[in-house]
Amino acid sequence: MTSDQLGRIVEDAVSEVYVFSVDDFRFSLVNKGARDNLGFSMEELREMTPWDIKVEFSKEEFIALAEPLLKGERTEREFETVHQRKDGSRYDVWVHLQLISADGKRVFYTAIQDITKQKATAAALTKASSRLDAILSNTTMSIFMMDERQQCVFMNKAAEALTGYTFAETQGRPLHDVIHHTHPDGRPFPIEECEIDRAFPEGHQVQGEETFVHKDGSFYPVGFTASPMEDETGKTVGTVIEVREISDELRARNAEKEFSNALKARVDEAMAERDRLEARLVQSQKVEAMGQLTGGVAHDFNNLLQVIGSNLQLLLKEMPGDDPKRRFAENAIIGVSRGANLTAQLLAFSRQQPLEPKPKNVGRLLYGMDDMLRRTLGEAIEIETIIEGGLWNCLVDPSQMETVILNLAINARDAMSHHGKLTIEAANATFDESYAEQDPRVVPGQYVMLSITDTGSGISPDIIERVFDPFFTTKEPGEGTGLGLSMVYGFIQQSGGHVKIASEEGDGTTVRVYLPKTDREEEVEQSSSEGEAPKGNGEIVLVVEDEDAVRQTAVDQLRDLGYSVLTAENADNALAIVNSGVKIDVLFTDVVMPGNLRSPELAKLAKERLPDIGVLFTSGYTQNEIIRAGRLEGGVELLSKPYSRERLSRKIHEVLERRAAKMPPGSTEETADAAKGANGAAGKLRVLLLEDDFLIRMATADMLSDLGYEALEAGTIAEASDLLSREPVQVLLTDLGLPDGDGMDLVHRVLESHPEISVIIASGSDLNERLEDSGLQGSLTCLTKPYDQRALEQAFAQRLGRA
Numbered sequence: 001m002t003s004d005q006l007g008r009i010v011e012d013a014v015s016e017v018y019v020f021s022v023d024d025f026r027f028s029l030v031n032k033g034a035r036d037n038l039g040f041s042m043e044e045l046r047e048m049t050p051w052d053i054k055v056e057f058s059k060e061e062f063i064a065l066a067e068p069l070l071k072g073e074r075t076e077r078e079f080e081t082v083h084q085r086k087d088g089s090r091y092d093v094w095v096h097l098q099l100i101s102a103d104g105k106r107v108f109y110t111a112i113q114d115i116t117k118q119k120a121t122a123a124a125l126t127k128a129s130s131r132l133d134a135i136l137s138n139t140t141m142s143i144f145m146m147d148e149r150q151q152c153v154f155m156n157k158a159a160e161a162l163t164g165y166t167f168a169e170t171q172g173r174p175l176h177d178v179i180h181h182t183h184p185d186g187r188p189f190p191i192e193e194c195e196i197d198r199a200f201p202e203g204h205q206v207q208g209e210e211t212f213v214h215k216d217g218s219f220y221p222v223g224f225t226a227s228p229m230e231d232e233t234g235k236t237v238g239t240v241i242e243v244r245e246i247s248d249e250l251r252a253r254n255a256e257k258e259f260s261n262a263l264k265a266r267v268d269e270a271m272a273e274r275d276r277l278e279a280r281l282v283q284s285q286k287v288e289a290m291g292q293l294t295g296g297v298a299h300d301f302n303n304l305l306q307v308i309g310s311n312l313q314l315l316l317k318e319m320p321g322d323d324p325k326r327r328f329a330e331n332a333i334i335g336v337s338r339g340a341n342l343t344a345q346l347l348a349f350s351r352q353q354p355l356e357p358k359p360k361n362v363g364r365l366l367y368g369m370d371d372m373l374r375r376t377l378g379e380a381i382e383i384e385t386i387i388e389g390g391l392w393n394c395l396v397d398p399s400q401m402e403t404v405i406l407n408l409a410i411n412a413r414d415a416m417s418h419h420g421k422l423t424i425e426a427a428n429a430t431f432d433e434s435y436a437e438q439d440p441r442v443v444p445g446q447y448v449m450l451s452i453t454d455t456g457s458g459i460s461p462d463i464i465e466r467v468f469d470p471f472f473t474t475k476e477p478g479e480g481t482g483l484g485l486s487m488v489y490g491f492i493q494q495s496g497g498h499v500k501i502a503s504e505e506g507d508g509t510t511v512r513v514y515l516p517k518t519d520r521e522e523e524v525e526q527s528s529s530e531g532e533a534p535k536g537n538g539e540i541v542l543v544v545e546d547e548d549a550v551r552q553t554a555v556d557q558l559r560d561l562g563y564s565v566l567t568a569e570n571a572d573n574a575l576a577i578v579n580s581g582v583k584i585d586v587l588f589t590d591v592v593m594p595g596n597l598r599s600p601e602l603a604k605l606a607k608e609r610l611p612d613i614g615v616l617f618t619s620g621y622t623q624n625e626i627i628r629a630g631r632l633e634g635g636v637e638l639l640s641k642p643y644s645r646e647r648l649s650r651k652i653h654e655v656l657e658r659r660a661a662k663m664p665p666g667s668t669e670e671t672a673d674a675a676k677g678a679n680g681a682a683g684k685l686r687v688l689l690l691e692d693d694f695l696i697r698m699a700t701a702d703m704l705s706d707l708g709y710e711a712l713e714a715g716t717i718a719e720a721s722d723l724l725s726r727e728p729v730q731v732l733l734t735d736l737g738l739p740d741g742d743g744m745d746l747v748h749r750v751l752e753s754h755p756e757i758s759v760i761i762a763s764g765s766d767l768n769e770r771l772e773d774s775g776l777q778g779s780l781t782c783l784t785k786p787y788d789q790r791a792l793e794q795a796f797a798q799r800l801g802r803a
Helices: 003-012 032-038 059-070 116-138 157-163 175-179 196-202 247-318 326-349 362-377 398-415 433-438 484-494 548-560 571-579 599-609 645-662 667-679 694-706 717-726 743-753 768-774 789-802
Strands: 016-021 027-030 076-084 090-102 105-114 142-147 152-155 206-213 219-230 236-245 358-360 381-387 393-396 420-431 445-454 498-503 509-518 540-544 564-568 586-590 614-619 638-640 685-690 709-714 731-734 758-763 780-784
Touching: 003 032, 016 032, 027 032, 059 076, 059 090, 090 116, 142 157, 152 157, 157 236, 196 206, 196 219, 196 236, 219 247, 247 326, 247 548, 247 645, 358 362, 358 398, 362 381, 362 398, 362 420, 393 398, 393 445, 398 420, 398 445, 398 484, 398 509, 420 509, 484 498, 484 509, 540 548, 540 571, 548 564, 548 586, 548 645, 564 571, 571 586, 571 599, 571 789, 586 599, 586 645, 599 614, 614 645, 638 645, 685 694, 685 717, 694 709, 694 789, 709 717, 717 743, 731 743, 731 789, 743 758, 758 789, 780 789
Parallel strands: 381 420, 540 564, 540 586, 586 614, 614 638, 685 709, 685 731, 731 758, 758 780
Antiparallel strands: 016 027, 016 105, 076 090, 090 105, 142 152, 142 236, 206 219, 219 236, 358 393, 393 509, 420 445, 445 509, 498 509
């Protein structure tokens, strides 16, 4: 090879080649690769030295570096440094420096390799390795690495802490043989059965849970992920295993499972309870719907029974005792009584019957019923009564409670086919919160328990839930209405208690009734003799009833009993009569009536106007009018429809007696005298009747008398003026066409001088125009001729209501 060829090779070499003098260290040769990298021309480089481009070396440092070569102490030097280009940029280089001789002349020869990329790669690798080491050393995840022989080649600190082994103790050993060699029950665990080991031969990731063996011999559960490691060719060269200790996780998982199971059980229980509540809601809605229906039916039916019963009683009173037709009327009255009992049962079931609860000892009530029960049940039924000592009193309607006991006893008798044993037990009972949670209808507290047990045929499970349903019965048609137990259920619920029934086919039935305890003392009732119904002595009763037939029968009965009667068809008209000042001893009013004013409000206003007035309500249906929670308010008197003549007489008599007992001695006479002085004889409302036609005046006076008013008669304006100057009156009833003048002139004078007097004009002509001209439309009432007693009554009610 010629020197030219060698020079060309050096010039074109990729490596940078420098030749510089040993005397002044100036460059004499720099190949093209170096010139291009540095950016200097050869002319520029001939004026430069190595330390001009090696910025990390000063002149002295570089000469000192080259000194061993000059002295022959070393043949070459290699080192790493930095070159600086003409533009100021720098790059890393590896320097190979030699001292060579050419033709007897020594020069420095330098081969330079640009290592910028290698250094960047190495730095990145070092940085990544540092990060990986930091991650593997600080992670809580245990990391193992195995080679192609499944021998351990790496463990991080977490893995050492987990297993109890150091990496030195496991290095080069199959990891399975160290920490996974035995089952917890002591059986050997061959590596061929190991799920973790399968990641290497099968070449896919494996996850799962296993049990490892600690260095101390204890077992601990782990969750693992085993992933195969591949080289750049895709060949599997080892396995990476990530492991975590899962004792706490398993405990949490078990706790979660237990919680889920408990929650599921609670949900199932709640769903079952919801189903039970829905069933009870359906039952409650059914009872409510039936209650609304029965309440409405009872109201109309009781009014009908009242009309029929009252007229039958009046008819019997007029019939001779030996009249063979009496039996027809008597049988009809029996039918009325049965109808009344039926409506009473319907109201009891729907919990809308008016109750009069009193403190009662059930034990004494049972003793009092003993003879009646034995007569009712017959000699073939053995009766045993057990009363617990110290039995509490309960708050209950005594008469309704007797009906309940009798109903249950008769049901038991029928279930025993009239032969067997009936056990009646009364005892104290207490329900706590836990018991009440089982049945939302039960309120915790103290109760009096009444238990009735029979030895009858029992009740099958498929119908026991229906025994309290209205009209449900297992008896043959015609043997029962199916209202007995439903009446019991409704009454007990309305009384604040509850009832339970337990039965098995062939083993009898037990019905337990629970009534709330009361601390009040029992009221001992005086026995009342039936005898003849007490008569009235002209006392005035205001009858308020919207149904004409019912009102008329009440009026007929009261008058037949010796009472004076005023009537009104609604509460508004009745209030007008009360406000008129007429004497009234008893207000006898229906509870449910049309109109703006309710009956309880009427009673209240009447008491304010007439403090000594007695009030007696009547109704065939009372729903939240004079009762609260199914019980009569204190001091309220109620006569349920249909009522007999005797019951009406006794109830009116009782109201009058209570009224008299509340009045101070002598007050009755004083009040009567004062009323007579103000209103006339017997305290009746006084009406000045001005009518020139004698026949009309006489007929109207009779109608006024029938309506309970006292009529002062006048045929002329002069006579009327004279009476007004001498006698107090409350109402002026006048015609307009009079012999001595226009009645409207008298009306004007009366309204100006006596504004307290109510004015009614009776005329056969149209008064609208005259009233508009007079401006008195709101100050008087018009009554169109011809009129009857009803029209007259309505005019008075309208006018008095405005007064």
